[in-house]
Amino acid sequence: NAGVTQTPKFQVLKTGQSMTLQCAQDMNHEYMSWYRQDPGMGLRLIHYSVGAGITDQGEVPNGYNVSRSTTEDFPLRLLSAAPSQTSVYFCASSPGRTDTQYFGPGTRLTVL
Amino acid sequence: AQSVAQPEDQVNVAEGNPLTVKCTYSVSGNPYLFWYVQYPNRGLQFLLKYITGDNLVKGSYGFEAEFNKSQTSFHLKKPSALVSDSALYFCAVRGVGGSTLGRLYFGRGTQLTVWP
Numbered sequence: 001n002a003g004v005t006q007t008p009k010f011q012v013l014k015t016g017q018s019m020t021l022q023c024a025q026d027m028n029h030e031y032m033s034w035y036r037q038d039p040g041m042g043l044r045l046i047h048y049s050v051g052a053g054i055t056d057q058g059e060v061p062n063g064y065n066v067s068r069s070t071t072e073d074f075p076l077r078l079l080s081a082a083p084s085q086t087s088v089y090f091c092a093s094s095p096g097r098t099d100t101q102y103f104g105p106g107t108r109l110t111v112l
Numbered sequence: 113a114q115s116v117a118q119p120e121d122q123v124n125v126a127e128g129n130p131l132t133v134k135c136t137y138s139v140s141g142n143p144y145l146f147w148y149v150q151y152p153n154r155g156l157q158f159l160l161k162y163i164t165g166d167n168l169v170k171g172s173y174g175f176e177a178e179f180n181k182s183q184t185s186f187h188l189k190k191p192s193a194l195v196s197d198s199a200l201y202f203c204a205v206r207g208v209g210g211s212t213l214g215r216l217y218f219g220r221g222t223q224l225t226v227w228p
Binding site (some may be wrong): 004031033037040041042043044045048050056058079090092094095096100101102103104105106 | 144146148154155156157158161185202204206211213214215216218219220221
């Protein structure tokens with residue numbers, strides 16, 4: 001099993017550009033989530049999904065959209081990138097909402 | 113509301129010495145606590161968790177954590193540190209109800225450096 005995979009590993013955007021960060025898991029996990037990691041702040045939840053077709057907001061959802069059309073994929077869309085969105089983004093999954101979450105390798109995003 | 117605090121940004125220990133990385137938590141109800149480790153340029157790896165039961169939880173790579181309800185603490189420990197343990201360690205608490213159920217709330221992280 002590949003576990004949780006994320007693409008790309010690195011990305012540089014200009015302010016105002018849009019892009020999609022990809023996340024996929026092959027463990028048939030129902031629960032998936034997106035976090036951002038900023039220095040000195042730990043990880044903060046952006047959006048999460050408890051199953052295909054169901055998504056909800058986390059602590060810091062502004063400027064991001066998600067969808068969950070399949071169990072395997074949970075893409076994160078930046079609608080109009082801002083320098084404040086420069087961060088490392090992690091996707092995680094777990095069998096259910098209360099199970100241990102397993103993380104992908106991350107995407108390092110820089111917005112100029 | 114639930115939260116965790118990691119009071120030390122950095123912990124330095126000599127190889128072979130015991131190590132402790134501190135974590136305190138705040139949660140309504142029974143706590144579900146986790147430790148994750150992040151090696152440079154890598155994702156987070158699960159180390160161990162406390163759900164219920166024994167206050168001493170054993171995890172991966174020889175790590176263990178001691179749950180103390182009266183002190184609301186969940187400190188990570190290892191009897192003998194290795195240079196390869198050098199990494200960023202995160203404590204997290206899981207939300208227990210309503211819209212917070214299942215969410216992880218992370219501390220700011222503690223950078224552990226083990227010197228030879």
